[in-house]
Amino acid sequence: MAWPLVGAFLCGHLLGFLCLSGLAVEVTVPAEPVSMPMGKTAELSCSYSTSVGDNFALEWSFVQPGKPISASAPILYFTNGHLYPTGSKADRASLLHNPPTGGLATLKLTDLRPSDTGTYLCNVNNPPDFYTNGLGLINLTVLVPPSHPLCSQSGQTSVGGSAALRCSSSEGAPKPVYNWVRLGSSPTPPPGSMVQDEVSGRLILTNLSLTSSGTYRCVASNQMGSASCELNLSVTDSSEGRVAGTLIGVLLGVLLLSVAAFCLIRFQKDRKKEPKETYGGSDLREDATAPGVSEQASVRADCSKGLLEKSPAASTVTTTKSKLSMVV
Incomplete structure (x- = not known):
């Protein structure tokens, strides 16, 4: 019988302490991430339950993806009955209900930009309610259509060789997927000679032939739209190159022989035109x-x-x- 009495005594003292010291602040935010197209307006819902006192304060802050919560920067804060927007989003950030003393602290952010993607922190502080951290986190993704992709190629573009085609967009949220298609009515490449990675945007072409030449198009797409680029692939025959090299060598040899023969004929003509040797008066000999x-x-x-x-x-x-x- 002693243990029930002790438990009732402790609970009574705890409830009395809570009544004297205040209640816990409860903050409620969406459990799922929020997605909104670029250029639109996002409303980040945040509600709280507490008895608002003279020391009530509300702060919204923002942290970029991949950074710790401690690196967050203020967007706006409300204290002493006044609202103070701050930071780089000050001209686009406001509260849906102002003043936020009725239990609603929803943030309104207009003209969304790709840089607005990240985590938003709704922090309610109402001393002496210190039993919870009064903090709610909301992840926002600004949806952006893919930017115009860049197409490039590398490898040995000769018959029997292999080539890699690459495609990449500098912008796009969610991250675009890439799909390569071959234009025109050229013969279908053999199975396994074209392998593409939709995530990296890479297309591998193996065992190239002259029929592999043509125009290839890469399409980058996500739920917001698509964009494309094209690349012309030209496959050369190395045997034709060797024949052309041999022909050029023969022509150069004939040219060199022609130049040598011309110089020899010219030299002989000049030699015949030279005057014969004569003797001067002082060089006369008896037998001259x-x-x-x-x-x-x-x-x-x-x-x-x-x-x-x-x-x-x-x-x-x-x-x-x-x-x-x-x-x-």
């Missing part, structure tokens, strides 16, 4: 040919001289005949 005398005459003279030198008898006879003639 006089100017104007042909080489044939010079040869005859040399031959005659040789005959005269080898026939002394003939010289004597001539001299004798000459003397005889003079006597007669």
Whole structure:
């Protein structure tokens, strides 16, 4: 019997303490995240139950996704009967009911922007009600259609090679999904030669052929809309490239031979036009040919001289005949 009496005694003292010290503040916010299109107005519902006193205060704050609650920044606060918007959202933030002393503290945020996505904190403070933290959290997502995506390609775009096509939008909430399609009436690629990832926007093309060439379109989409970009893929035949290289080499070789032959012919013509070597007056030799005398005459003279030198008898006879003639 002693334990029931002790329990009743403790409960009585606890209730008396609560009556003297105040009641707990209860804050109610939506359990599910809130989504709203960009440019629209969001109403973030927050209600509370407490006996509003002279020290009642309300604060709304905001924290970006991925950051701790302690990093939140004030949007507006109400105290001493006055409302004070603050921060970068001050010109767009207000209370749906002002003053918020009737148990409703709903935040109204106009002209929503992508930067408004994050967590909003509704904090009610009513001393001496300190038995709960008086805090409610609301997650807001601003819906944004995908921005114009950027298409790019990489890899070896030759027959038998592989290529990767990429597609990405810088904006879009929720995050866009990507779908690649091939335009035109080209033959359908073999199964497994086209593999795409809708999350990353990547398309892998394997075992490329000349029929793989064409226009590919990437469509980025979410519940707010879609946007697309296109890319022209050109697959080349490496064997054709080798043939073209060989042909170019042959043509260059023929050109070099032609230039060499032209230079040789030109050199021979110039050599024939060069003047023959002559001797000056100071360089005359005894056996030199006089100017104007042909080489044939010079040869005859040399031959005659040789005959005269080898026939002394003939010289004597001539001299004798000459003397005889003079006597007669």
